[in-house]
Amino acid sequence: MPRYIAVIDQGTSSTRCMIFDQTGQAVSLAQAEHRQFYPKPGWIEHDPLEIWRNTQTVATEAMQKAEINTDEIAALGVTNQRETVVLWDKNTGNPVYPAIVWQDTRSAEICERLSIEVGPDRFRTITGLPIATYFSGPKLQWLLDHVDGLRARAYRGELLCGTIDSWLVWNLTGGKDGGIHITDVTNASRTLLMNLETLAWDDRLLAAMNIPASVLPAIHSSSEVYGIAKGIFAEVPVAGILGDQQAALFGQTCFSAGDAKNTYGTGAFLLLNTGPKPVQSHHGLITTVAYRLGDGPSVFALEGSIAIAGALVQWLRDNLGLIRTSTEVESLANTVEDNGGMYIVPAFSGLFAPYWRADARGVVVGLTRYINKGHFARAALEATAYQTRDIVDAMCRETGLQLDALKVDGGMVVNELLMQFQSDILGIPIIRPALAETTALGAAYAAGLAVGFWKDIDEIRDLWQKDKEWHPKMAAANRERLYAGWTKAVTRSLGWID
Ligand SMILES: Nc1ncnc2c1ncn2[C@@H]1O[C@H](COP(=O)(O)OP(=O)(O)O)[C@@H](O)[C@H]1O
Numbered sequence: 350m351p352r353y354i355a356v357i358d359q360g361t362s363s364t365r366c367m368i369f370d371q372t373g374q375a376v377s378l379a380q381a382e383h384r385q386f387y388p389k390p391g392w393i394e395h396d397p398l399e400i401w402r403n404t405q406t407v408a409t410e411a412m413q414k415a416e417i418n419t420d421e422i423a424a425l426g427v428t429n430q431r432e433t434v435v436l437w438d439k440n441t442g443n444p445v446y447p448a449i450v451w452q453d454t455r456s457a458e459i460c461e462r463l464s465i466e467v468g469p470d471r472f473r474t475i476t477g478l479p480i481a482t483y484f485s486g487p488k489l490q491w492l493l494d495h496v497d498g499l500r501a502r503a504y505r506g507e508l509l510c511g512t513i514d515s516w517l518v519w520n521l522t523g524g525k526d527g528g529i530h531i532t533d534v535t536n537a538s539r540t541l542l543m544n545l546e547t548l549a550w551d552d553r554l555l556a557a558m559n560i561p562a563s564v565l566p567a568i569h570s571s572s573e574v575y576g577i578a579k580g581i582f583a584e585v586p587v588a589g590i591l592g593d594q595q596a597a598l599f600g601q602t603c604f605s606a607g608d609a610k611n612t613y614g615t616g617a618f619l620l621l622n623t624g625p626k627p628v629q630s631h632h633g634l635i636t637t638v639a640y641r642l643g644d645g646p647s648v649f650a651l652e653g654s655i656a657i658a659g660a661l662v663q664w665l666r667d668n669l670g671l672i673r674t675s676t677e678v679e680s681l682a683n684t685v686e687d688n689g690g691m692y693i694v695p696a697f698s699g700l701f702a703p704y705w706r707a708d709a710r711g712v713v714v715g716l717t718r719y720i721n722k723g724h725f726a727r728a729a730l731e732a733t734a735y736q737t738r739d740i741v742d743a744m745c746r747e748t749g750l751q752l753d754a755l756k757v758d759g760g761m762v763v764n765e766l767l768m769q770f771q772s773d774i775l776g777i778p779i780i781r782p783a784l785a786e787t788t789a790l791g792a793a794y795a796a797g798l799a800v801g802f803w804k805d806i807d808e809i810r811d812l813w814q815k816d817k818e819w820h821p822k823m824a825a826a827n828r829e830r831l832y833a834g835w836t837k838a839v840t841r842s843l844g845w846i847d
């Protein structure tokens with residue numbers, strides 16, 4: 350009887366393979382960062398072949414660390430950075446262009462045209478999303494419009510497209526030798542191409558972007574046996590796919606309407622389970638599929654998406670050289686008592702929720718000769734907390750619900766200073782689970798449920814455990830003074846791009 354579930358967690362910054370036992374404990378983890386390419390301002394690319402190579406490397410390493418073979422793995426789950434688009438030749442298996450990453454803004458003109466020709470209301474009603482460079486459809490249109498010959502090849506049926514889940518599952522199940530071309534509803538709901546009511550590609554939106562349906566993957570549920578892996582996971586059923594933020598919601602066992610979590614990775618994403626009906630937002634949030642288990646009902650979520658969270662820490666490390674590792678940001682931030690009056694608004698890809706301003710760009714404000722690099726580190730961490738406050742406020746206005754605590758996870762939640770400041774700036778407790786890798790865990794649950802490794806979501810709910818809780822220590826007046834500074838700083842970032 351296989352005793353483990355394996356997961357590939359393909360994030361914006363790195364790829365992990367994790368192996369879980371039936372109690373939801375991680376028995377092994379292997380991780381590899383991949384390169385980020387910035388060919389022009391606002392452009393961000395990944396190499397899909399590097400991501401596939403890293404996937405195989407971390408899978409081998411994780412199995413070696415756990416000292417297990419594939420016959421001990423009951424199922425494989427895949428979770429992924431969402432929206433990032435890969436287009437590849439189905440006969441050679443080679444990508445025809447680098448992956449265009451979700452933070453990339455090159456499709457801004459296409460989005461403007463879609464706003465005029467189709468209109469934001471129509472997109473929002475059909476897909477639950479605003480028209481924004483963030484989503485996959487305009488990125489795919491950009492590829493077909495700008496790379497010579499691609500649209501003709503796409504219409505001739507030579508090319509396949511997908512988000513990273515599709516790319517990996519196709520490769521994991523044999524690639525050009527019979528790989529399956531699929532995605533799940535959560536990833537499809539991030540494309541600006543899927544109809545939220547029918548959960549199918551919408552012909553009117555495909556026509557508006559001149560995208561042939563044949564290039565797109567088949568949409569499946571988030572938990573079912575899609576196919577059997579070949580190669581590295583030979584004979585293991587591939588049985589779960591969830592976009593990484595939905596996976597974290599699932600891993601945090603947010604199964605009931607009203608349950609919410611915030612994941613702090615490269616970006617940060619707060620999702621609130623809203624139950625079996627999509628809720629349209631009037632406060633800058635997006636409507637997305639949270640999960641669908643087999644042929645069960647779909648569960649929806651409202652999401653507040655923040656483009657730049659941990660990425661700002663990486664920027665301090667890689668572009669400014671202020672720190673050598675992401676971990677060092679905490680000790681550097683602790684060299685100062687407060688932000689010294691400075692704010693960083695990291696609108697590197699414009700501002701996402703709740704603003705949706707493509708014309709915003711990053712600003713650093715409040716500089717005086719008093720400011721030193723400690724303040725930069727502190728302001729970088731605070732920016733994530735303020736952006737989360739923007740989202741929580743929008744979520745409360747939208748739903749009338751008051752969050753009484755926030756469950757958190759992701760790579761940044763090891764940062765104690767950030768966690769305390771987040772609690773201070775929201776004025777509510779922050780709760781970190783025993784396993785911060787809830788993204789991978791959520792995909793493990795989805796895969797395990799499909800093969801009967803776990804019986805049902807009630808069994809899974811009982812596995813959630815708390816690690817640590819932070820409570821607000823800041824006086825309310827101080828909190829509001831700091832947050833007012835942030836909202837003023839945000840106004841300075843708007844309208845920078847003409
Ligand atoms: N101690 C830390 N303090 C602040 N940020 C951190 C820390 N450790 C990692 N990070 C940030 O967390 C991000 C990685 O988190 P992760 O959840 O692995 O991201 P992703 O899923 O997007 O690849 C990186 O942007 C990194 O800079």
Ligand SMILES: O=P(O)(O)OC[C@H](O)CO
Nearest residue numbers: 360361430431614615616
């Ligand atoms: O790679 P992450 O964890 O920052 O997640 C990226 C999101 O899926 C983008 O929507």
